[in-house]
Amino acid sequence: MRRDSLFYQLFAQLPQTLFDLLGRDTPQGYRFESVELKQTAFRIDGVFVPPDPSGIVYFCEVQFQRDNTFYERFFAEIFLYLRLYRQTFSDWQAVVIYPHRQAEQECFEPYQLLVNSDRLHRVYLNELGSLEALPLSLALMQLTVLPEVEMPTAARLLAERTRTEAVPRPEVIMELITTIVLYKFTELSREEVLRMLGFTTEELKRTRFY
Known part of the structure; x- marks a missing residue:
């Protein structure tokens, strides 16, 4: 990575x-x-x-x-x-x-x-x-060092926090989460990564990667 x-x-x-x-x-x-x-x-x-x-x-x-x-x-x-x-x-x-x-x-x-x-x-x-307690910016940092087996669950958690918390520039945070996962799982397509993060079809269409 x-x-x-x-x-x-x-x-x-x-x-x-x-x-x-x-x-x-x-x-x-x-x-x-x-x-x-x-x-x-x-x-x-x-x-x-x-x-x-x-x-x-x-x-x-x-x-x-x-x-x-x-x-x-x-x-x-x-x-x-x-x-x-x-x-x-x-x-x-x-x-x-x-x-x-x-x-x-x-x-x-x-x-x-x-x-x-x-x-x-x-x-x-x-x-x-813990990822749950950290500000999203620091949780993103921690995401980069998690073992591969833990990353999908952690990335979904951060994606859900981005949707539900009042955070500035949520679209930037979502893009960064996606990019980190793409670097880790190089064998997956962008769409597969976005599905892993729990994007709906409509949310998927609004992303830059779509």
Whole structure:
């Protein structure tokens, strides 16, 4: 499953997801960007840019494979960005999303102070809680890491929540659920996936995939 592109779509379509992870109210005006830093090979996958220079810039990375030089690269990218775009923000925070604790690198030296500071937030998807209780944005994240046997039931649950709860942009959430399942069950057709999610014929006709 190409989780990087899935999370990129999730953040781009539902930028409030980052603030749900942090347990904060979603501020207005933030935009999500993927930033390539000039004259380097560095690319920061997720940058949440504040609407004015008095705001906080947020850096977000999704890390599903253990990389024992990850923090070395991540902090290098962050500090280069801070140098290049210092006039666009007043402070910074960083978020790293792991599927579980075992995916994190083992040794934090010489970045122990930064890793343990309140500037860095480490999120482990398998510890977020139940799909029923999570905000839909976070439940979508958790859906990406569920075993194949659990995914159909979980995806139907999220599709039903999307239909019955007062959520912003329900059509976007439904599309994201469908896309996640399509990535997982590559042998199924789009229509079979939509049927799995419990779409009626009329709902099916209203989807982009139809």
